[in-house]
Structure formats: structure tokens, C-alpha cells
Amino acid sequence: MASNLVSKLFRPPLTQLVCLRSGCLFRGKGAAAAATGTRSSSSGSPPEKISRYPIPYKKDLPYDIVELMEEVESKGGFLPNVFKVLSHRPAEFRAFFAYYNELMNKDTGRLTKADRELIVVATSIHNRCLYCVVSHSALHRIYSKNPTLCDQVIVNYENADLAPRERAMLDFAMAVCRCDTITEQHFKSLEEAGFDREDAWDIAAVAAFFAMSNRLAHLTDMRPNLEFFNLGRIPRDKSKDKAGDGN
Amino acid sequence: MASNLVSKLFRPPLTQLVCLRSGCLFRGKGAAAAATGTRSSSSGSPPEKISRYPIPYKKDLPYDIVELMEEVESKGGFLPNVFKVLSHRPAEFRAFFAYYNELMNKDTGRLTKADRELIVVATSIHNRCLYCVVSHSALHRIYSKNPTLCDQVIVNYENADLAPRERAMLDFAMAVCRCDTITEQHFKSLEEAGFDREDAWDIAAVAAFFAMSNRLAHLTDMRPNLEFFNLGRIPRDKSKDKAGDGN
Amino acid sequence: MASNLVSKLFRPPLTQLVCLRSGCLFRGKGAAAAATGTRSSSSGSPPEKISRYPIPYKKDLPYDIVELMEEVESKGGFLPNVFKVLSHRPAEFRAFFAYYNELMNKDTGRLTKADRELIVVATSIHNRCLYCVVSHSALHRIYSKNPTLCDQVIVNYENADLAPRERAMLDFAMAVCRCDTITEQHFKSLEEAGFDREDAWDIAAVAAFFAMSNRLAHLTDMRPNLEFFNLGRIPRDKSKDKAGDGN
Amino acid sequence: MASNLVSKLFRPPLTQLVCLRSGCLFRGKGAAAAATGTRSSSSGSPPEKISRYPIPYKKDLPYDIVELMEEVESKGGFLPNVFKVLSHRPAEFRAFFAYYNELMNKDTGRLTKADRELIVVATSIHNRCLYCVVSHSALHRIYSKNPTLCDQVIVNYENADLAPRERAMLDFAMAVCRCDTITEQHFKSLEEAGFDREDAWDIAAVAAFFAMSNRLAHLTDMRPNLEFFNLGRIPRDKSKDKAGDGN
Amino acid sequence: MASNLVSKLFRPPLTQLVCLRSGCLFRGKGAAAAATGTRSSSSGSPPEKISRYPIPYKKDLPYDIVELMEEVESKGGFLPNVFKVLSHRPAEFRAFFAYYNELMNKDTGRLTKADRELIVVATSIHNRCLYCVVSHSALHRIYSKNPTLCDQVIVNYENADLAPRERAMLDFAMAVCRCDTITEQHFKSLEEAGFDREDAWDIAAVAAFFAMSNRLAHLTDMRPNLEFFNLGRIPRDKSKDKAGDGN
């Protein structure tokens, strides 16, 4: 009975996971492959030093994790290092990505995917987390098609070129990030910018989850893939054209 | 195929969950029931204000969550409010407790359950999280059978009556809690106290998870059950005896 | 003449001192005695390590100090360690308790004794003072008959279940505790909560005195009596009944 | 009996009080009188605004306090405003000066009076206390005959022209001032500079007492007498000579 | 005579200024021109909003300033906005760039130009200065030919991929940036990394000058040219080749 109970509790968040592994995050495979090579390896051999902890060989990983990794890599063109680094602890890997998936890969309420990435960037720079800042500012550039906003937010979100709703969103996210005592005043400020209490939960949950993620990245000295640094900086059409003719 | 993939990824962490719901956390049902009443309700009606967000009626919750709640309550004597508060978002509820379960309900490496609770208390007081401090200091009192150590740690872990290994453990947990940049020096200090790198991960993962939990508790203004305040303060045998025989 | 002058200056604050030594602070002697034993000793021998500095033998102390200690112990059931620790410097002992007595043992203006203890707890936790937090939260539980409010304030007075007047009182006490520059705005906020300028002085004087006390406790590594941890947590009537039948 | 007990407890610290009121703190009456006038008044009328709280008329003050004030003024040439400001609360006035007297007006152990003043200045500037910085830097200039050291300490004691023992003394005083958790390492550092544990108590007690005093000065917005600003800046012999011959 | 004196004092630092205006800072004119257009204007009309203060028309500027601007623009491909923004105050403009030129445009001692830019980036991110971080990380990418190091330093120089000498250099620069009291220990740490006292002066002078610059940028809300965001991110040879063949 307990087994039945638990399998229901952890029923697969299927549709979102599909979204997680969809190729929309990354440029086409060809372009990415061109940029790859320095740190990751395409074979089954263990990758370069991207963590303070050992990275398991694929052959030693549980099959469900390998399968997920391969799908992410095939769709996105490269495998973000966080998958490799956290696979050191398979059970925690599963819990981490199930939670991540639940919070990040959706456009619900008034938060777009770009908004969620902006929250990650603003809070992760506060926490000085190299991996999260570099990788999620790349995702923000792609989702928002704005190649410079995150660079501004990384330096100082207070004078970045933000819309008022974005500023209110980040003000609240930063309050959560700093672990301020949240009061009714916080919710009022959000309401004035058009966010209701469910949006507040969404903002806070992303900020809270990355409070955890940033600390795991510090623990492991997780290094971002080189691909992330330039992702989304150059207008896609051009680069695609250039990279594309040979494919 | 994808469904097959995902079900494998999120295969139930069965043995630990049994541990989570085991009655070992709490005093016997009778003693707890005597202390209950002010904030929780034994029926299916919605509980008192313990969160800034609405608490769903049991009848509106997914069956797997209700089943888990009932098992926890029947074993522990009362249902910790965190279950009620987070059930506002069932999918996040599942991810939260799967992760929690993975980190807290085990005695692995060199970390006992009491050690894990001590980490939670030391980091949660830094974050001024009412729910986590009150509930996890209760759990620490029970696991450690030390009724005053957590009260000391809550005020100032630096001059609490800690063993050197506990101090080293908390020093590292606090570095993670503050989101310090973790360096090799941190691992050396842990090694001198007998902890290896896997223990370091365990310590950091607990501190990181509660960096998230504390922020969710601030978001929801989560209030601890009254039962937690006195749990484990009075020696169990005696109180049981007194409460048990004639009364 | 000078002697005459000085004796007038330091005329005994008699009525309050009686109050200081009244038994109202502590539970009945019997119950306390049962809880005692681990750290203090009932005989004239020097007590256990409760201070970084030596604790004088009673026989070596000035008679007036011994007499005070004995009266406090006989009324309260045990002698709070602060008396023992500070007796290392008899002249400072006298000045400390004369001042303490002047500020704490009275219900004047709009401040009850419970209010004064609440100020001590809120400011002492800011200063991470183990002795003062543990002992004065016990006194607050007794005076206020509220067994959990101080546990909340210790974690975070900003979201504790405080009345607006208590919150205004603690906001001001914390400003004094942090040594903020006090402005007219502070007094206006107090007025809105019903406190006049004499109340403001009372609040500030308590906060200022414990700014000193907390630092003396850190100097001496003063440890709280074990009795304080549970004092006032369990409803008095019951415990009295239980403890009382033999008396 | 209680009265007998209390009178013994608060027996007058006679010899030191004589020291407190001795003229050694201040320049000769004549020189000081020349500098006076703007803020204090020589008659019994209430003085100018030197406090946020009312200053009592002398005729309304207890006789012992008036007598002390007159002796201090006659010996020092002017009455420091702290006497006027705190006389608003006669009982606290008595406790404050008894304690002050116990800590400050003596050369015991390895701490000179100048050392004690230096501690007051270094900690009071940390607390941004106008009254204590201005008045006690004046006292330091007089005791130490060093007219510029306190100006250096006020800006930054870390690069002031201090002897190693003075630096160690201030390092410890600042740890107490900041309410750091005091550890054995602090005492070792003091020992290396020649201070034993009784000296440590003396240093800490002064720093702790002024933690209180600074906060009372902030409460009352206590303003320093104008005389203090220049006291001890000009070599005494010369100025006396100059001022003296014509008088 | 005074005029003679002053002209000698401010004799033109000629050779360095030539260096300042040399084209080595920027990509070729053609490539830059392609990226330009959104914020600056090639004509003499006033530019877009890049400052909180008005930007003078070229025709209203002193001739020497116009001449310098035109030379910088012709060599670098675009005119960095700092020239436009500070020209609001011509006299301060001259002093600022004379000083800047003295500190930045040289390879002396053990500091390369890339080192100097790294110092600017590390200190300017501490000061959250958008203009300086974005523009000087571009310059660092060009000088160092390392396209990602500054992105790392912007997030957290403590775990960036720095050589030990770079880390020592930045540790010292940050001490100056934070306005720490500089001690002999700082110089010893630099010596261990191979820097002598003249290098220390160079490092500190750059950090100090940008302590000023960052604050001027905050005053004026100075916005970086769009060109800076991508400068040096894409390997020059390749991009030139690609862009070049068709033109």
C-alpha cells in the first residue's frame, strides 16, 4: 500500500518535463556543436573539471538519468554542466530537476519564462553564483530576445532599463533572496504593479529555489559551459545562416 | 517512451519516505493530542490561520497528498503545519517533500539525524525563520535527547556547548547559509574534524535546502504548531509516566 | 562632610530591592530544587564552571552580598548565576544590581514588568547573549503567562504575535540597541502607540542597561542556570499541584 | 533588617568619589570660567537646551545631587552636562554615577586613567556618541598630555600612533563594543600585550558601561559643554601663563 | 610669472595622450560603425539620453575637447559616452582625462593594460557601476584576448579563473576599493605575488581613480554605448574575415 501511495505522490510531471527538454532553450545543434569542445566531451568519457566533486561516467549512472541527459543534449546542442555535476547524487538529481521543472518551465500567471530567468539572474548575482548567472542570463537573452538587459541587471538592477512591473517583480524577488521578513506591504507593492498573490508565490518560489541552487553551485564550484557566455548575444538569424549553409 | 523515462527518473524513494512518516519524530499520539487543539482541527474542516495563503480543504486535495498527511498525523500525533501550508500548491508540495525526504530522514555518512536537525536550526535562526527554528529545534531535542542545546544554538552557536565536530559542521553550514564562496580551506577544516567530502555535501545540501525552506516560510508567514514549542523539553519517560498512569 | 554627602547620594533604593528579592520571579522552592543540582551547589562550596572568571566562595564575599544572595535564593528557589558571576567584583556587583533594580523591578508608566522583560529578550538576542536571552525569556513567560511569545521574539520579533504597542516598544528598543541616532520621529512613532517621553526613557534605559549586561555576559561567558530553560513553559497550576502535594 | 541589609550593600564607594570630584580632570576654575557662558548658567536657573528631556531646576533636585553637582563644578570649573541631563531621573542618576565612579576614576591593574578614557573614545566614536567622544577625548588629552592622539583615534584607531599595548587594549575594547562573542583567543592576544584577565575585565567593563552611556546620550540628545572642545589642546603652562598674568 | 609657473605644472602628458587616442582600444571603424546607431549620432546633433545631465552640442564645446573627441572616435570607431557626458563640465573633463590618461594608458612596472582593466572591472562591479563595468570589461576582453574572464570576475572574482598574481592584485585593489585601512600586511601579500611597492601604488591609484569615476557615473546615470556589450566577445580574426570578404 505504501508503495502505491508513494507512486501517486510522485506521479511524473510529464508535460513540463517535455518542455524542459525541448530545444527552445538553445540554438540549433550545429551552431552549438561548433562552439563546443573545450570543456565537454561528446563521447562517454568523463568530462573536464567542471566541479569540485567527481563527475560520474555515463555507464555508471542510472539509466533514467542518462536518458534524460541525452534528450537534453540532443535538443539543446550541449549538456549544461549542472546535469553532470548533480548526477554525483542521483536521488538528489531527481528531486532537484523535478522541483526545477515545476517552477521554471512554464508561462503561468503573469510570469513569462523570460521573467523567471530574470529573477534567477538578479538573485544569483546577489549570491555571486557564477554558474547560475552565466547560464540563466543566456536563457534570458534567448527568451526575451533582449541581448543586453541581463548584463545591466548583473551590474545593478536598480538602474537597469526595466519596465515598472519588472522592477516590482525584482524588488520582491530580492526581498525573498535576502530572506527579509515578508509583510503585507510587499504584496501591496506587487499589486500596484499588477501581480496577484499567486504571482507572488511564483516569484518567491523561483527566488527561493535558486537560493538553494546558488549554494549547491558554490559547494561544487560548478563551472558554466563555455557555450553559455555568448548564447543569445548575436542575432540568431545571421549566425544560423552562417552556420547553416554547411548542414 | 517519454512517460517510461520520466517514471524511472522519479521512481519513488520508498524506504526513506517510510522513515519520514514513521512515528519516531513525535511523542505518542495521546500526549500530543492533549497539547493540540488551538490551531489545528481534527476534522476535515480547514484549519486556523497558519499561513498567509489559503489552506485547501482535505476534500479538495489530491488523494496521494491526503493519504500522506493522514499517515504523518496518525504516526506523529499531529500534522505539522508545513504540510497544510504547502498543499496550496500540490505539485510543489510533492517536489518539496521528495527533496526533503532525500536529505533529512537518514543516518548516512557521519551525520546523524540529530546533526541534520542542528544544521537546520543554526541556519534557520540566521534566516530568522520562525517555523523552521521552532519545529526543528523540537526534532533536535527528540533525536538528541538534549533538551537545551538548541536553545543555546538559537542564541549563539559560537558559544554553545558543542563538540568540536559539531562546531566544524555548523561553521561549514553557516558558510553555505551565508552563501560564502566555498574554498578548499572549508574542506580542510571539515577534514580536521573528521568529515569527508561526502559529509560536506550532506551538510551543504541540508543548509541549501533550508535556505529555500526558510524563504518559503517567510513568503507564507508559516506558523509553527503549538505542539512544537514544548516537544522534547520534558524527559519523556517521566512525563509519560505521570500523564499515563492515572490521568 | 564628604562622607555625609555620599551616603545621601547613594541612599538605598529600598522598596524596589525588596521587590527584586520577592519570590514572584520564580516557581516555588520545591519545584526548583528538583530541577537544580547540575550546575549550582546548595552548600557553601564554589559552584561549577558558569563563568570564565572564578566564582568566589561565599565565605570570602562581603556580608551584604551574601545576605542578598541568600534572600534571592530562598525566595526564588535557586540563585541566578549572574549573582555568582558578578560577585567576582563586589563593588561593581553593588552598582550593577542597584541600577538593575532601579530599571527592572517596577510597573511604572505604561511599562509592565513583562514589557521590560520583552525588551530585554528582544535586544539580548540581537546581541546574541545566551545568559540574558534564556533567563529573561523565562521571566517573561512567568510575568506574561504567555509561554511562547518570547520564543517567537527570539527568532524574529518582526513577525511575532505582538500587539501594536508591543511592536512600537520593541522597534524603539531595537533602535536604542543598535545605537541608532534617536530622532523626533522615534518619539512620534511611540506616541502613536500610546507611549509618552517618560515611557520612551524607560524603554531606552532598559535597552541601554542590557547593552551593558550582554557585553558583561560575553566577557565572562556567563552560563544560564538550567532551571531557566523550562521555567514558565508548563502551566503553573498543574506543576504546582504535582510538585505541591508533598509540601 | 532589610534596611540594614541594603545600606550595607550600597555602602558609599567613598574614596573613589572623592577622586571623581577632584579638580584633576579640569583646568583651573579661572580659565574654564572664561570659556563658559554660552550654554550653561552659573545661577540656579535652568540651563540652555542640552537635552531632549527637561533639565530640573536645582531647587527641585534632591539635596545630595545638588551637593555633588556643586562640588564637581567648583573643582572642575564647569559642570559637565551629563550631570544636568541625567538628573531628570535622580535614582538612575545615583546608580549611573556610582557605577561610573567604580570603573573610571582609578589607576588599577595596568590601566591608567588615560587608558580608560582612550577606551571610552574609541568605543564611543564607533557608537557615534557626540557627548562621550567630545568630553572624554578632552579628558584623555588632559590625563595623557597628548593633544592629538584622540583626534587620530576618533578617525581611525587602526592607524593611530598607538603603542602595541594600546592597540591590543583597543582591539579588545572594540570586540566588546561590537558585542562580539569573546573567546580565549581574545585573552591570549591581551596577554601577549601584557594584560591579564583582571585587566581584561577592566577594559571590558569600561567598554560595556559606555555601550550603555552612549545609548543614553542618544536617547536624550545630550550635547557636550563647549568647554570640552578645546580642553587640553593648548599646552597648559603657556595658556595659564598667558591667561594668568592679567587676572 | 604665475602663468609661467602654471603652464609648467600642467605641461601636456603628450606621449600618453597619443596612446589614449590610439586605435588599439577598439575594433576597426567599419565593424564598429555597423554596430552603432541606436544611441549615438554621427552628426553634430546632440545624442540620445545617455546621461541625467544635458550633453552639449559639439558647436558649444571648446575646440580642444571637440578635437580630442573626434580623434578618439576616428580611431576607435565610436565615441565612448563618458566623453560626451563629462563634457558638460569642460574644465573637469580636462582634469578627469588627464588623470585617467596618466593611470590607464600604459604598460609600466608589472601591470599590463589588461591588468589595469581587470582592476577597473573588479572594483566597479563592487560599486555597481554600469558604465564602467560594461565598457572596461570590453577593453579587458580586447587587451587580454580572453573573452570570458571578466564575466567571471563580474560575478565573483574569488572563484574566477585567475592566476595567483591576478588574485593578489585584485585582493589589494578590493581593499583599496572598500577603503580598508592599508597595512604592511597588504604589501607583504603583494610581494609574495611578485609586486613591489610601485606596483602597489599603480594598483591602488587605478582603484582609487575608479572609486571617483564610478560615483560620477552614478551621479550622471551614465549609460554605456551599445557597442561595448559585445566588443571582444567574438574572435576578431574570424569575424573580420567573415564580415570582410563581402564588403
Place this chain on the structure above:
Amino acid sequence: MASNLVSKLFRPPLTQLVCLRSGCLFRGKGAAAAATGTRSSSSGSPPEKISRYPIPYKKDLPYDIVELMEEVESKGGFLPNVFKVLSHRPAEFRAFFAYYNELMNKDTGRLTKADRELIVVATSIHNRCLYCVVSHSALHRIYSKNPTLCDQVIVNYENADLAPRERAMLDFAMAVCRCDTITEQHFKSLEEAGFDREDAWDIAAVAAFFAMSNRLAHLTDMRPNLEFFNLGRIPRDKSKDKAGDGN
């Protein structure tokens, strides 16, 4: 041509430099000479230790710098140590004083010279800069003829006896000093106190320049001339009369 260009760019800010070297800053030569001697030397020999870096012999300095020094000394009665210390780097010396001169030696807009000195003192004490606090509080005493205001500001400008416009000025200067993100709200607060945007620039430029100066003083461990400590403390007329009879 370049030489022509540069000579125009750095055309001598003649009139102001005359002001810099005017004797108005300092007391008459005679009085100052009397106070001198301990640290500086009147001959061409190198002075006492006033810097961590070597002080060049006059004979080794460029003639324009010597000429300026001599003029400053002859007018002011002594040569402020900043001239000696910075002459270690002649080119930076020239840039520093040209900039300094541009910002400090004028009464423009709504800022008097005394206002500018007040800004220097308030920001330099925040930065704990011994040289700047001691020397510029002396200059403020002279310009303002207020012998005690700076001593108040040094301790705590928040409760100093400042006019509302001075307070608004220092609030803004401190925001710049702390490197806060400057917003429109800052300018509104200044406007309410009568300052326009050009005044804001003046205030900020002084605060920013001393952000640099303070850090250079920390680098060099620059020590103030003894003369500065008492300058302006004693009413000038009297001292002039005394010193003056021979003139």
C-alpha cells in the same frame, strides 16, 4: 598638431590656482612657523616619516612642482603634507592638484568654500581617512569661523547642529560617498533644500574626488601636519594680536 591639441586641452586653470595658493587658507606665517618643527623641515632635506612611500628631495623634483610648493608654503605658513607625499609621482601630482583645484577652490553656485570642506569632512570620516579629516576640518573651521561644527560632524553628522540645507547637502554627499545608486528622489530632496542640479554635480564631484583622495591617503599612510590639529580652534583675532605685535 597633436602637441597643439594637447596644450589646448590642458590649458592652465590659472585663476583658480592662484586661489589655491592664496594665503587665505592658513594663519600668518609667523604663527604657523612657531607651531612647526616636529615633522616638517624648513631646509631642503627630506622631511620626517609622513608617508609609507619615500618623499623626494626638493632638488630631485621637477621645477614646476617645487615652485608650486614654495608658493603654497610661503602663503600658508607651512606645506601641507599631501604636497610632499604625492610628489613621489610628479605626473599624478599634477593631475591630482589640477582636479582638486577645479573642484575646491571656488565659491560657485550655492556652495561656499566652507560647504565644500564640510562635504570633505563628512565623507572622509566615513572613509576613516586621518589626513583628510584632520586637514579639511581645519580648513572648515577657518572658512566657516565655526570652531566646533566639524567636530560634531566627525562624530555624527546626523545630530550635528546643521542648517537644513547643510543636512540635505551632506545627505546627498553621503549617498555619493557610499556609492549608492543615485535616483531622481535624491535630486528632489536637494531641490527642497534649494539646490539645483548643477549644485548636485558640485556636491557629488567633491564627494567623488575625495573617495579617491581618501584611498590614496590610506595607500600612503599619509599623516597630517601637526599644525592642522589646532588651526582655527582659537579665535583668530586674539592669536593674531598675540602673534602679531612683531609684524
